[in-house]
Amino acid sequence: MLKSPFSELGRSKSWKRVLLDSATLWLAINLNRRQLRVVFGEAWGTYHAYMKSKKLKPVVEETGADGRLLWIGPKRTERVILYIHGGAFLFGPLESGPILWGYIQDNLQERGKPTGVAFLNYSLVPDAIFPTQLKQAVLAIQHLIVSGAAPENIQLTGDSAGGLIIHQIFSHILHPVDGVPKLKLSAPLGGAYMMAPWATTVDDEVYHTNDNAGDVVTASVLLYWASKMYEGVPRSAMPYLNPNGAPDDWLRGIDKVVNRVLISAGGAEVLRDAVIKYFKTIEKHHKNTTFFLQDKGAHVETFLLLLVRDEDTKFAPFLLDWLEQGFS
Numbered sequence: 452m453l454k455s456p457f458s459e460l461g462r463s464k465s466w467k468r469v470l471l472d473s474a475t476l477w478l479a480i481n482l483n484r485r486q487l488r489v490v491f492g493e494a495w496g497t498y499h500a501y502m503k504s505k506k507l508k509p510v511v512e513e514t515g516a517d518g519r520l521l522w523i524g525p526k527r528t529e530r531v532i533l534y535i536h537g538g539a540f541l542f543g544p545l546e547s548g549p550i551l552w553g554y555i556q557d558n559l560q561e562r563g564k565p566t567g568v569a570f571l572n573y574s575l576v577p578d579a580i581f582p583t584q585l586k587q588a589v590l591a592i593q594h595l596i597v598s599g600a601a602p603e604n605i606q607l608t609g610d611s612a613g614g615l616i617i618h619q620i621f622s623h624i625l626h627p628v629d630g631v632p633k634l635k636l637s638a639p640l641g642g643a644y645m646m647a648p649w650a651t652t653v654d655d656e657v658y659h660t661n662d663n664a665g666d667v668v669t670a671s672v673l674l675y676w677a678s679k680m681y682e683g684v685p686r687s688a689m690p691y692l693n694p695n696g697a698p699d700d701w702l703r704g705i706d707k708v709v710n711r712v713l714i715s716a717g718g719a720e721v722l723r724d725a726v727i728k729y730f731k732t733i734e735k736h737h738k739n740t741t742f743f744l745q746d747k748g749a750h751v752e753t754f755l756l757l758l759v760r761d762e763d764t765k766f767a768p769f770l771l772d773w774l775e776q777g778f779s
Contacts, residue, residue: 463747467759472749475667484541484576484679493543494521494536494572501549514594517579518587520569523552527567528600530559530778534568535588537611537751539649539676540576547757551767552608558771564778569595573616580683581692585619586631592620593632603710606642606777610751612680614648614714618694618729622701624708628691636708642777644713644770647722647750650729651695652677657724665719667749673721695728702736711739713773715766717748743769 464472478490498521502509510522520533534552536544552568559566573587595605609617621643624634651657658670680692690697705712712733716726727742734740745752745766753770756763 465759465761468755468761471755471759472665472667475755476669479668479672484676488542488575491538491542491545493575494570495543497543497546498523498549498570498572500546501553505553512594514587515590516583516586517574518590519572520591520594521572523549523556523568523570525567526569526598527565528595528598529604530564530566531595531600531605532556532566532568532774533571533591533595533605533607535571535573535607535609535613535616537609537613537646537649538575539673540584540612540680541676542575544570545751545754545758547754548610550757551753554767555771555774559775559778562775564775566778571616576679577682581680581688582619582623582628582631584616585623585628585691588616588620589623589632589634592634596636601638602636603638603641604778605640606644606774607640607709608644608646608774609648610646610754611649614645615650615652615692615694617643617645618648618650619691621705621708622691622697625702625704626690639707640709642711642713642774643709644773645715646753647716647720647726648694648714648729649673649677650722651725652680652693653696655695655725657695657728658721661719661723662721664721664723665747665749666717666721667755668721670721695725695732699732702733704736705733706737706739709737711741711777712737713741713743713770715743715745715770717745717750717752719747720750720752722750741773 512520556568573584607617662670714730716723730742753763
């Protein structure tokens with residue numbers, strides 16, 4: 452159960468956060484995949500609502516295989532952040548998604564590093580299954596490069612299932628998937644940030660070491676969502692869909708694919724130990740890998756803070772600095 456407002460965890464949060472977390476947990480437990488998509492919507496709607504609120508003209512590019520790039524502000528290719536949203540492949544990003552990346556974009560501009568920010572609008576399950584989302588991501592990156600973006604000036608970012616897609620991108624470069632265009636890079640990508648990547652998608656002991664610690668999802672919820680992702684997918688896809696179950700040397704060579712990696716997790720989230728395990732795997736193959744634990748944080752903590760207009764005084768500034776350093 453979620454911690455009450457009178458617990459140590461509850462007292463560390465605003466009353467708005469306590470209400471939001473309680474409501475989110477209730478929805479996650481009680482709604483099926485169809486209902487979740489109705490409640491949380493899809494990337495297309497979230498993006499257009501944000502652009503309307505900012506009085507900005509939408510900039511949309513079709514990139515192939517029914518995928519598209521949704522630009523926050525004008526398209527720029529001298530520096531690019533490609534954001535791949537979470538939602539268990541079942542629903543779109545939270546409305547705070549574009550708020551965070553708008554904040555990052557505005558501050559990079561002020562620091563003299565104007566940056567284009569694009570959302571990947573990918574197909575959801577069950578409308579499309581693996582490797583469709585990977586193919587859409589690869590085509591989007593190829594489109595950015597053809598448009599003039601140098602690989603070293605592209606930074607990938609993603610939360611939860613979006614982090615899993617980033618894992619798929621790296622896996623595909625190292626172990627190409629049949630039916631997906633090969634992603635050949637003239638130089639390593641500038642960076643990759645994964646917020647609470649969905650690093651374990653099967654029932655495992657790491658799902659239960661921090662369950663019911665105050666998160667907005669439970670192990671049983673995540674496993675239900677994962678079961679929908681796996682429908683119709685061959686077992687050969689497991690290393691791409693269950694990162695912590697991949698062979699030990701699966702990510703060997705990742706240091707030649709991306710210059711630096713940042714991974715974060717919340718101290719109170721179910722996936723905490725799964726994320727830490729994944730971080731240690733990447734760190735073994737890539738020395739420039741950083742981990743940030745958000746104390747008492749829930750799954751996608753920063754997005755939840757922004758939803759209730761609470762300020763993230765610790766991680767958001769750290770992320771901004773990290774991304775700035777990734778743009779030479």
